[in-house]
Amino acid sequence: MRIKRQQFEMVNLRGYNWKSQQLLLFLIIVAAWEAGSGQLHYSVPEEAKHGTFVGRIAQDLGLELTELVPRLFRVASKDRGDLLEVNLQNGILFVNSRIDREELCGRSAECSIHLEVIVDRPLQVFHVEVEVKDINDNPPMFPATQKALFILESRLLDSRFPLEGASDADVGSNALLTYRLSTNEHFSLDVPPNHEQVKPLGLVLRKPLDREEAAEIRLLLTATDGGKPELTGTVQLLITVLDVNDNAPVFDRSLYTVKLPENVPNGTLVIKVNASDLDEGVNGDVMYSFSSDVSSDIKSKFHMDTVSGEITVIGIIDFEESKAYKIPLEARDKGFPQLPGHCTILVEVVDANDNAPQLTVSSLSLPVSEDSQPGRVVTLISVFDRDSGANGQVTCSLTPHIPFKLVSTFKNYYSLVLDSALDRETIANYDVIVTARDGGSPSLWATASVSVEVADVNDNAPLFAQPEYTVFVKENNPPGAHIFTVSAMDADAQENALVSYSLVERRVGERLLSSYVSVHAESGKVFALQPLDHEELELLQFQVSARDAGVPALGSNVTLQVFVLDENDNAPTLLGPLANGVGGTMNEVVSRALVPGQVVAKVRAVDEDSGYNAWLSFELQPVAGGVRSPFRVGLYTGEISTTRALEETDALRQCLLVLVKDHGEPSLTATATVLLSLVDSGQTQKVSSKVSAGASRVDQRLVDVNVYLIIAICAVSSLLVLTLLLYTALRCSATPTDGACAPGKPMLVCSSAVGSWSYSQQRRQRVCSGEGPPKTDLMAFSPSLPQGPSSTDNQAPPNTDWRFSQAQRPGTSGSQNGDETGTWPNNQFDTEMLQAMILASASEAADGSSTLGGGAGTMGLSARYGPQFTLQHVPDYRQNVYIPGSNATLTNAAGKRDGKAPAGGNGNKKKSGKKEKK
Structure with missing residues (x-):
């Protein structure tokens, strides 16, 4: 074991000689040797002066002096914390105040001060034991400075008279006492050996006493300890020589030993002693008592019966207070003078488990x-x-x-x-x-x-209840309207759970997302900063970020899909000649030879809205004077046809006012003026030839456009077929654990009220992507689904079996067969019809023979598939959605009413397919 090298400072104690200094040095060296293994051990003599060096505690613990103050070096003691102190400048443990070993440990053979050395940042705890060495600072002390003895002159030689010895508060050699008696001719001192310390001192009579020679004898008893230097104590012995009574009581034994359990009840018998006297009569009657030298503590705990010699308990016997009691007894006869006999009772207290452990917690x-x-x-x-x-x-x-x-x-x-x-x-x-x-x-x-x-530490990011929300907002909302509220929860506490919201900025077309919407940083409310236009933006998809206030901050995102719902804010717009004419006027030349039902003209119009708001109807305004006009207009086709054969009495110039209105709420209208000139058959051919010359040039331009349109349609059809094949192949080869390619939600189909077209909301097409969820932009059309009830606006269609009008079918207006109500064969709208549309367009572009009415002009594919043939003319029915600011009725897939959505709530939201404009 490696021994730490330490430096020591010598302690100069006043009154110490050179040998004691060498002894102190040796003890300090031994303490330093023991400190090298495990806990530190020092020693210091008691009564050392303030500032006396004890040890270099910082160096012995391996601590740098510069670390003591920053690391909060401190010393704590369970005993008395002010006895020793550490100098934080040099790391030396020194004596801070007077150390009295006797006061600290009593007569215990070992006396140590236990120190706890605590160092923070990081936390370390060391234990130091400082042994307090005894010095000879207490002289021997007798119970009294003077003791009186009464001795009969008739006592025999070698009679022994017990004396109370001196006590020394020191320990070890400092408490080893030697006695000497002043010079005299009658008495000598009987000192018991060290192993019989219980036996008291005694005076032994060496020469017979003679009261007549000396009635009193004064002796000086001196006790000297073994310390360096020696200290002494004295007691004056006053011996009175008595006459007459010559036999003293004698105990059976000079020393009685008794074991007594602690906490015995009062009245418990400790021992019964017995003394006998050889005299007779009153000189032989013995009375028992404690010696006059007995302490008050013994008197408070034990009682002596003067007649029976029984000793009983009258106080609390506590092992922790005293482990043994030494009781000196006397037995006196009743003679005159009284003669005493002496013995000692040694009561050893047996420990009982009467103290529970004590716990001390230091946070x-x-x-x-x-x-x-x-x-x-x-x-x-x-x-x-x-x-x-x-x-x-x-x-x-x-x-x-x-x-x-x-x-x-x-x-x-x-x-x-x-x-x-x-x-x-x-x-x-x-x-x-x-x-x-x-x-x-x-x-x-x-x-x-x-x-x-x-x-708490910031180890939890804010979490939204779901990764994506779908919101429906009506267009033309007021600026700053509240459209939705996002909310994220953070499992942390205090500032680590304080969530703030912000937009994930991106570009929407040519503009930034922040120009459309904003989010309140604290509440998570999402506001529309400007009115939204369904015709400009049908779907606004963006992300909102939630971040906490921890360090470092944690966050997560949620996706919002805002669908802008259409409102009837666009009036019908006239097309063709009516769009270029002044005030919506169209001129046509009509032959008088037309048969009833012959189509003479067609009014075309389109509405930029969608759904019911774009469903157009045509009405012929009555003429002035109540004259019945020979013409009528198709309710949904816009075709003007004759109701009877033309007569000579009919005016040569017929002015027809056609009112075009949508089915929105409120309805918006447009007025078209059609001027029909009635001529004979010969005049019709002349006019037609002039018109044909101008129309041929227009037709040539339309043929060029139709060629490009046919190419585009064929390309789109091929791409659609390829996508369907790829979709089918992926769906057949996928497994249930395909992750992002897994099957989507069940197909949700909303059927329009007209019963002829359906708009599929199957949004989970199985198209795999490396990043993000599956693409869901797939639309499907199916012919003649069962008819649904009225729309959410409670606006009924023209009749219970409404079909798309002839103007909304493929082909030139007037060239299709069908009745006035627009009945459409149920088995025609399929792939064959799509091919027929393409072939018909190509044929028409080749011969340029498509005619309108009586040959007013040639119309190409643009006329065949005009603006009315779009998805926006199909009534748009959403189901199970909440539209902010609306009291619309929620409908299910079959169009049945489910009730009202509460204001401000989300309802049961379902994703709707994207609307496409062709």
């Missing part, structure tokens, strides 16, 4: 951070039991199922140490119960509770 590092590593010291715990032997042996334990353990550091000192990881979100506070139990029978125990608070 050092609370609260404990939840990211603390195992092994961190949380609290120091010390235990103490006043009993001895097995009754004073203490074991400690903790409450089970807690992440802490007890580690023994020094004798009865323990450290509460973190044993496993902590999680404040699971348990925020631990009530640790420390139980100390001794080894007695029955065992006694004590508990101490330590409340360990777990401090």
